[in-house]
Amino acid sequence: MDNSSGQKKFATIKDYILSQVETAAWPEHSRIPSENELATQFAVSRMTARRALQELTEQGVLYRTQGVGSFVASPKSQSSLLEIRNIADEIQRRGHFHKAELVQLTSLPCPGVVATALGLSRNAPVFFSLIVHYENQQPLQLEARYVNPEQVPDYLAQDFVLQTPHEYLSAVAPLTDAEHIVEAVLPDELTRQHLKIPASEPCLRLTRRTFSRGGAVSFAYLTSAGSRYRLGGHLTIHPKT
Amino acid sequence: MDNSSGQKKFATIKDYILSQVETAAWPEHSRIPSENELATQFAVSRMTARRALQELTEQGVLYRTQGVGSFVASPKSQSSLLEIRNIADEIQRRGHFHKAELVQLTSLPCPGVVATALGLSRNAPVFFSLIVHYENQQPLQLEARYVNPEQVPDYLAQDFVLQTPHEYLSAVAPLTDAEHIVEAVLPDELTRQHLKIPASEPCLRLTRRTFSRGGAVSFAYLTSAGSRYRLGGHLTIHPKT
DNA sequence: TGAATTTGGTTGTATATACAAGTTGATCGG
DNA sequence: CCGATCAACTTGTATATACAACCAAATTCA
Numbered sequence: 310m311d312n313s314s315g316q317k318k319f320a321t322i323k324d325y326i327l328s329q330v331e332t333a334a335w336p337e338h339s340r341i342p343s344e345n346e347l348a349t350q351f352a353v354s355r356m357t358a359r360r361a362l363q364e365l366t367e368q369g370v371l372y373r374t375q376g377v378g379s380f381v382a383s384p385k386s387q388s389s390l391l392e393i394r395n396i397a398d399e400i401q402r403r404g405h406f407h408k409a410e411l412v413q414l415t416s417l418p419c420p421g422v423v424a425t426a427l428g429l430s431r432n433a434p435v436f437f438s439l440i441v442h443y444e445n446q447q448p449l450q451l452e453a454r455y456v457n458p459e460q461v462p463d464y465l466a467q468d469f470v471l472q473t474p475h476e477y478l479s480a481v482a483p484l485t486d487a488e489h490i491v492e493a494v495l496p497d498e499l500t501r502q503h504l505k506i507p508a509s510e511p512c513l514r515l516t517r518r519t520f521s522r523g524g525a526v527s528f529a530y531l532t533s534a535g536s537r538y539r540l541g542g543h544l545t546i547h548p549k550t
Numbered sequence: 551m552d553n554s555s556g557q558k559k560f561a562t563i564k565d566y567i568l569s570q571v572e573t574a575a576w577p578e579h580s581r582i583p584s585e586n587e588l589a590t591q592f593a594v595s596r597m598t599a600r601r602a603l604q605e606l607t608e609q610g611v612l613y614r615t616q617g618v619g620s621f622v623a624s625p626k627s628q629s630s631l632l633e634i635r636n637i638a639d640e641i642q643r644r645g646h647f648h649k650a651e652l653v654q655l656t657s658l659p660c661p662g663v664v665a666t667a668l669g670l671s672r673n674a675p676v677f678f679s680l681i682v683h684y685e686n687q688q689p690l691q692l693e694a695r696y697v698n699p700e701q702v703p704d705y706l707a708q709d710f711v712l713q714t715p716h717e718y719l720s721a722v723a724p725l726t727d728a729e730h731i732v733e734a735v736l737p738d739e740l741t742r743q744h745l746k747i748p749a750s751e752p753c754l755r756l757t758r759r760t761f762s763r764g765g766a767v768s769f770a771y772l773t774s775a776g777s778r779y780r781l782g783g784h785l786t787i788h789p790k791t
Numbered sequence: 792t793g794a795a796t797t798t799g800g801t802t803g804t805a806t807a808t809a810c811a812a813g814t815t816g817a818t819c820g821g
Numbered sequence: 822c823c824g825a826t827c828a829a830c831t832t833g834t835a836t837a838t839a840c841a842a843c844c845a846a847a848t849t850c851a
């Protein structure tokens with residue numbers, strides 16, 4: 310079942326396709342080999358090649374059309390997932406973490422994304438902490454934090470632990486006449502059709518109920534393709550100037 | 551390929567399982583029939599039954615353990631998805647909508663969730679509008695809005711069109727010393743392990759960069775299982791009191 | 792020329808089969 | 822009583838095959 314590298318066959322094909330896409334050897338919207346071609350090339354059955362293509366489609370890397378072929382999706386749909394993948398890889402390379410209520414504080418070579426964010430050089434040592442937040446005995450949030458080592462002392466003393474998004478947004482918000490709920494959801498069929506996103510691309514859903522003269526007047530929900538925000542300007546709350 | 555009802559076989563099995571779960575005939579965390587049992591019951595091959603189980607797992611309705619069986623996931627993971635499914639069904643029953651830049655305003659029998667939100671009776675007529683927002687020639691957001699028909703005139707005159715989440719959150723935010731990015735993402739492996747959620751459960755990811763003395767000090771990302779918030783208190787921005 | 796048809800290729804669904812990998816519970820042996 | 826082994830069952834991966842549904846381009850025919 311495994312091949313020589315100990316990897317599953319469909320995973321091997323996925324990695325191959327991903328590498329072609331990431332290096333732009335297969336550019337955006339270009340047609341990629343068919344199921345049969347991949348099956349021949351990797352000496353597997355069509356169903357195995359199909360699985361690789363299908364999972365990549367669900368992950369937003371490809372899109373496919375019956376009777377036509379499989380194509381490289383636009384980078385707007387990909388980049389978010391790929392970047393997360395890198396971060397996760399870096400962290401997992403650290404090994405296992407206990408499900409302790411909080412903390413795992415060590416030094417770590419700085420991953421690329423973090424280096425950019427902190428203005429450090431890549432692989433420079435940073436303090437790394439991992440915290441699991443619980444609510445009602447259930448794990449609710451995972452926090453991975455990278456701290457500039459030269460300034461650690463100050464921040465360990467101060468409010469080092471992040472607020473939860475819930476606390477945070479609740480405190481932020483002097484709103485007028487509306488009640489908002491933000492959720493991360495998978496897009497429904499209608500959203501998918503109009504936004505042209507794969508079924509697996511998570512969306513931000515903002516539900517808003519408006520009040521007037523003491524009664525609820527309108528109910529709206531509003532779905533945004535989450536990853537799109539990475540380009541056109543994130544869903545960002547700017548710092549006070 | 552189709553059965554008598556014109557539905558695909560795996561879809562039939564999915565519907566059956568969903569009905570059992572929704573009516574609590576199969577309670578939370580209970581073991582459900584194995585692939586082989588379902589295959590026999592529906593007179594299909596194991597691979598077809600498997601597909602139904604697998605898609606429901608990806609949708610967070612079930613969880614499965616190799617060598618053990620398939621189980622009903624906790625309602626915390628399900629409810630969000632199921633509710634959305636109902637809304638989407640109601641909307642799609644309206645037929646097709648053009649990808650116009652905005653508006654499709656008609657009267658509609660009020661779906662259940664909306665009725666609750668507006669304090670109307672179910673199936674009472676509401677004004678329904680559908681708006682697609684574009685950014686850079688690309689569809690960015692889908693807005694479905696239900697308006698209490700008795701109070702429509704006021705709100706058509708006023709600021710009827712919702713701000714985008716981006717505009718909205720940007721305006722909201724007198725923040726101290728941090729820059730935040732909220733994204734909807736699929737959980738990485740690490741998050742899944744700690745939060746015990748299926749790979750398909752979308753999460754809110756809040757990325758925070760903290761500043762001090764003019765320099766970036768810490769970078770953290772924080773992932774929350776989106777649907778969890780539906781119970782313990784949504785990720786809510788409260789109205790000004 | 793132009794409309795209808797055919798043809799070949801592609802993805803979608805479904806079956807039947809085989810073995811690997813993992814869990815559980817019963818059996819056996821000390 | 823405890824531990825190891827075994828057997829049965831479950832999900833996971835993979836193959837080989839078949840046909841349906843769909844599309845695009847070439848071909849045929851009026």
